[in-house]
Amino acid sequence: xxxxxxxxxxxGSQNRRITWDGCSVLLDxxxxxxxxFARLTxxxxxxxxxxxxxxxxxxxxxxGSSFQVExxxxxxxxxxxxxxxxxxxxxxxxxxxxxxxxxxxRALVDNNTAQSLTGEDIDGMRRKGATGDEIVQALIxxxxxxEKKTAFSQEKYRIKKQKKYAPRxxxxxxxxxxxxxxxxxxxAEKIGFLRVDTLSLLPSLANVTAHSNVxxxxxxxxxxxxxxxxxxxxxxxxxxxxxxxxxxPISIVRMFNFSDETCKRIxxxxxxxxxxxxxxxxxxxxxxxxxxxxxxxxxKDTVSSSAKxxxxxxxxxxxxxxxxxxxxxxxxCAKTVKAxxxxxxxxIKHWKEHGFSSLIIAAPNLDAWDIAKDLVxxxxxxxxxxxxxxxxxxxxxxxxxxxxNKMAINLQVSEPWLREYQVLPSRTHPHMQMSSSGGxxxxxTRISSSDQN
Numbered sequence: 001x002x003x004x005x006x007x008x009x010x011x012g013s014q015n016r017r018i019t020w021d022g023c024s025v026l027l028d029x030x031x032x033x034x035x036x037f038a039r040l041t042x043x044x045x046x047x048x049x050x051x052x053x054x055x056x057x058x059x060x061x062x063x064g065s066s067f068q069v070e071x072x073x074x075x076x077x078x079x080x081x082x083x084x085x086x087x088x089x090x091x092x093x094x095x096x097x098x099x100x101x102x103x104x105x106r107a108l109v110d111n112n113t114a115q116s117l118t119g120e121d122i123d124g125m126r127r128k129g130a131t132g133d134e135i136v137q138a139l140i141x142x143x144x145x146x147e148k149k150t151a152f153s154q155e156k157y158r159i160k161k162q163k164k165y166a167p168r169x170x171x172x173x174x175x176x177x178x179x180x181x182x183x184x185x186x187x188a189e190k191i192g193f194l195r196v197d198t199l200s201l202l203p204s205l206a207n208v209t210a211h212s213n214v215x216x217x218x219x220x221x222x223x224x225x226x227x228x229x230x231x232x233x234x235x236x237x238x239x240x241x242x243x244x245x246x247x248x249p250i251s252i253v254r255m256f257n258f259s260d261e262t263c264k265r266i267x268x269x270x271x272x273x274x275x276x277x278x279x280x281x282x283x284x285x286x287x288x289x290x291x292x293x294x295x296x297x298x299x300k301d302t303v304s305s306s307a308k309x310x311x312x313x314x315x316x317x318x319x320x321x322x323x324x325x326x327x328x329x330x331x332x333c334a335k336t337v338k339a340x341x342x343x344x345x346x347x348i349k350h351w352k353e354h355g356f357s358s359l360i361i362a363a364p365n366l367d368a369w370d371i372a373k374d375l376v377x378x379x380x381x382x383x384x385x386x387x388x389x390x391x392x393x394x395x396x397x398x399x400x401x402x403x404x405n406k407m408a409i410n411l412q413v414s415e416p417w418l419r420e421y422q423v424l425p426s427r428t429h430p431h432m433q434m435s436s437s438g439g440x441x442x443x444x445t446r447i448s449s450s451d452q453n
Contacts, residue, residue: 016257017062017063017173018060018061018062018063019040019058019059019060019061019062019063019171020040020059020060021040021041021042021059022039022040022041023039023040023257024037024038024039024040024174024254024255024256024257025037025038025039025040025058025063025171025172025173025174026172026173026174026178026179026182026255027046027169027170027171027172028169028170028172029048029167029168029169029170030163030167030168031168031170032185033163035182035185035186036182037174037182037255038055040055040058040059041055042056042059044056048069048076048167048169049069049164049167051069051071051075051076052075052076053069053076053077053078054077054078055078057077057078057079057080058078058171061080061171063171063172063173064170064171064172064173065080065081065170065171066080066081066168066169066170066171067079067080067081067168067169067170067171068081068132068133068166068167068168068169069132069166069167069168069169070131070132070166071126071129072129078169081168103148103149103150104150105148105149105150105153108145108148108149113144114143114144114145115139115142115143115144116142116143116144117138117139117142122135122138122139122165125138131166132162132165132166132167133162133166135161135165135166136158136161136162136165136166139161139165140157140158140161143157152427173257174255174256174257175230175256176199176200176223176226176227176230176231176256177196177199177200179223179226179252179255179256180194180195180196180199180223180227181196183223183252184196184435190220190221191220191221191223191252192219192220192362192364192365192388192390192439193364193390193437193438193439194220194223194224194362194388194438194439195416195418195435195438195439196418197416197417197418197438198388198416198438198439198441199223199224199227201386201414201416201441202224202227202228202360202362202386202388202441203227203228203231203360205384205386205441205443206358206359206360206384206385206386206443207357207358207384208228208231208232208358208360209232210232210233210235210236211232211235211236212232212235212236212237212357212358213236213237213239213351213354213356213357213358214228214232214236214237214238214239214356214357214358214359214360215239215241215356215358215359215360215375215378215379216228216238216239216240216359216360216362217240217241217248217359217360217361217362217363217371217375218240218248218250218360218362218363219248219362219363219364219365219366220252220362220364221249221250221251221252222249222250222251222252222253223252224360224362224388225238225240225250225253225266225339226250226252226253226255226256226258228360229253229256229258229262229265229266229339230256230258232265234259234261234262234265235265236265237265237266237267237343237347238265238266238267239267239268239269239274239343239351239356240266240267240268240269240340241268241269241270241271241274241375242268242269242270242271243270243271244270245270247268247340247342248268250266250339250340253266253339253340254339258339260337262339263337263338263339264337264341266339266340266341267340267341267342267343267347268340268341268342268343269342269343269348269351271374273348274348274351274352274378275374275378276352276377351378354380355378355379355380355381355383356378356379356380356383357379357380357383358379358383358384358385359375359376359378359379359383359384359385359386360385360386360387360388361375361385361386361387361388362387362388364388364389364390364391364439367394368387368389368394368395368397368398368442369394369397369398369401371387372385372387372398372401372402373401373405373407376402376407376408376446377407377446379446380446381446381447381448382445382446382447383445383446384443384444384445384446385408385443385444385445385446386441386442386443387441387442387443388439388440388441389439389440389442390437390439390440391439391440392413392415392440395413395440395441395442396413398442399411399413399442399444402444405449406447406449407446407447407449408444408445408446408447409444409445409447410443410444410445411442411443411444412442412443412444413440413441413442414440414441414443415437415438415439415440415441416438416439416441417438418434418435418438419431419434420434
């Protein structure tokens, strides 16, 4: 899944590929060892190791830029990282040289005596203004066993020291894939254990295209809503139905850096407003409202903590959390248009008359059939829908009921499967650890039935 090519501007001259004051970013520290979200402002700071670094140097830089933590006269700061033309040393060796290398690590003993450089020596180098790379090179030069290691062991040693003495930060653009991967890695429960390949299938199976009217029942903090709006590229409408009087939280949508025009097209509407005025579904709708209210009360503390963790997924201390909340609430960061505003009555009337063109349900905490029996009738005939659930049995029950009530055809339950591969010279293999399951999807097409009650 990739970000759409039709990128709207916050203003006439805003370049969406370059960061700006108030935008949200995804910071990848030390090649995925730590991932967190941040809002770029002049006063924003992050803690990397034992150093607090200002995010001011990141404003105005292209997404994809790399930075390295350095210590200057005024304290730690993020310095732009210039790519090394020589690479990491391994790329210069041919495959034949790698295979012919006869060194091994059998004679090496880890007894903490190989390194002659002490902690006091390193502190002295820092006081004299030595960079992180210079400290790493000094450690390598003073290691008695470095030259005896294999090329792979040398590279691992170099990377380990680099992460400690010269941490690097990759400035990533938050879009559907990067946001989903970041949450799935650290806080998968907050997005219902929705894996990135499963997320990519949701708008595909629902046939989400430009100028669509998509009904999205999203109880995953807005990750599905944001990916649908991103795919539509500022056209059409995304409607978030809700039970009772309170819209569902879609806090993750803020991370997408959507323009005001896109935010205007993310609306919310009460389920009672969307249902037919004759009240044929009022009984089941009331049951769904009661169930939603119970779940909302049970998950109140969880939703609150998720909102606090939005801008810093790994900071635990109270001080850092308060700093992030103050940054998020800053008037400079507030947008004039907020995603999820209540839909106008004229728009709701149009949806009731013509139906929605697609339906996506992502509510693992609720019964799939209780939601589907109320939302599927809101679709236009021949419109596709897809339901996500972490477990198989709720979808199997929902599929049976849809068939029995002759509400849909082309019903299919699928289980996405994903495995990442490491691709390196002489070390290409599947990752040793992988996700066991990315959930299940029930897809189908709504039909009209003359005997449907």
